[in-house]
Amino acid sequence: MIAHLAIWTRDLERMRVFYETYFGATASPLYHNPTKQFRSYFLSFGAGCQLELMHRPDVPDDTSDPLAQRTGLIHFALSVGSPERVDALTRRLNTDGYARIDGPRTTGDGYYESVVLDPENNRIEITV
Missing domain, CATH: 3.10.180.10 (2,3-Dihydroxybiphenyl 1,2-Dioxygenase, domain 1)
Incomplete structure (x- = not known):
């Protein structure tokens, strides 16, 4: 866990x-x-x-040294419970000025998700 x-x-x-x-x-x-x-x-x-x-x-933003501390991460997924909630939250975030990178869509491996950026451009997958 x-x-x-x-x-x-x-x-x-x-x-x-x-x-x-x-x-x-x-x-x-x-x-x-x-x-x-x-x-x-x-x-x-x-x-x-x-x-x-x-x-x-x-702590710097620089990502050139993979062993050093730096800001951010690649992505993580947050479950919101249903495809309708994925759609609604994605629309809300986009309306509020946050970038939508992908989706909502069903991925090739069967997940329903969208990808948005938080205020510091970390990728969040919003999923069921």
């Missing part, structure tokens, strides 16, 4: 609000380690895997 996924983020509060607003996440209290200038939230989506949003001012 996956306990949590983590994203290094440039704008911690904007990202927290995005996931609360569009995916119904509930954020933990802000954790702050002033010595390391580290801040984070754990976001819960009901049951199962959590998403940790993390910020430290010295």
